[in-house]
Amino acid sequence: MASQHPDIEKVLFTQEDIDGIVSRLGEEITRDYAGKDLVLIAVLRGAVVFMGDLMRKIELPTNIDFMAVSSYGDGVKSSGIVRIIKDLDIDIRGRDVLIVEDILDSGLTLKYLMKNLESRKPASLEVAAFLWKDVEDRTSAITPKYVGTHCPDAFVVGYGLDYAERYRNLPYLGILKPEVYS
Numbered sequence: 066m067a068s069q070h071p072d073i074e075k076v077l078f079t080q081e082d083i084d085g086i087v088s089r090l091g092e093e094i095t096r097d098y099a100g101k102d103l104v105l106i107a108v109l110r111g112a113v114v115f116m117g118d119l120m121r122k123i124e125l126p127t128n129i130d131f132m133a134v135s136s137y138g139d140g141v142k143s144s145g146i147v148r149i150i151k152d153l154d155i156d157i158r159g160r161d162v163l164i165v166e167d168i169l170d171s172g173l174t175l176k177y178l179m180k181n182l183e184s185r186k187p188a189s190l191e192v193a194a195f196l197w198k199d200v201e202d203r204t205s206a207i208t209p210k211y212v213g214t215h216c217p218d219a220f221v222v223g224y225g226l227d228y229a230e231r232y233r234n235l236p237y238l239g240i241l242k243p244e245v246y247s
């Protein structure tokens with residue numbers, strides 16, 4: 066097992082936990098999308114690790130593409146403004162699109178993406194989120210079709226998630242020590 070980074074207060078999900086969670090999601094998606102024209106769209110940059118794992122657990126012909134949006138910048142709070150930094154390369158009209166996201170926090174990023182992608186007329190549009198953060202004050206009512214697991218309302222990093230672009234490469238998911246960002 067990877068040794069724990071000194072900036073991590075607590076490991077919430079180990080590599081082994083994550084593998085189990087992603088395997089289950091892959092099985093569900095494989096079952097639900099049989100015979101469909103599945104396109105996975107990962108949201109850069111946080112979702113890259115989850116995407117890499119999830120796509121290998123889906124036993125179906127699958128296309129992938131990426132969009133880059135950012136709302137957090139280097140802060141710990143969403144700016145409230147979602148910007149497209151990189152758009153899709155492929156046309157999703159008439160296809161079965163599954164947005165792959167690392168975390169649903171305020172919901173702002175996914176709310177914006179759902180609206181944006183819906184306007185391109187896919188046959189279907191759903192969300193697979195690795196984490197759904199339990200927050201009281203959620204600004205949007207997005208309910209992902211596939212949820213890996215819930216996580217507490219703390220600043221979590223690793224498994225693709227960053228603080229100021231750091232910690233994305235930690236193979237586990239953990240709570241960042243508050244003194245690192247305060």
Ligand code: PRP
Nearest residue numbers: 109110111135136137170171172173174
């Ligand atoms: C993070 C995370 C999600 C989003 C979730 O992305 O990866 O995409 O915030 O937060 P929300 O539900 O409050 O919108 P970020 O904007 O930090 O960009 P990144 O993926 O490049 O880290």
Ligand code: MN
Nearest residue numbers: 108109110111
């Ligand atoms: Mn992100």
Ligand code: MG
Nearest residue numbers: 111137138227
């Ligand atoms: Mg980020």
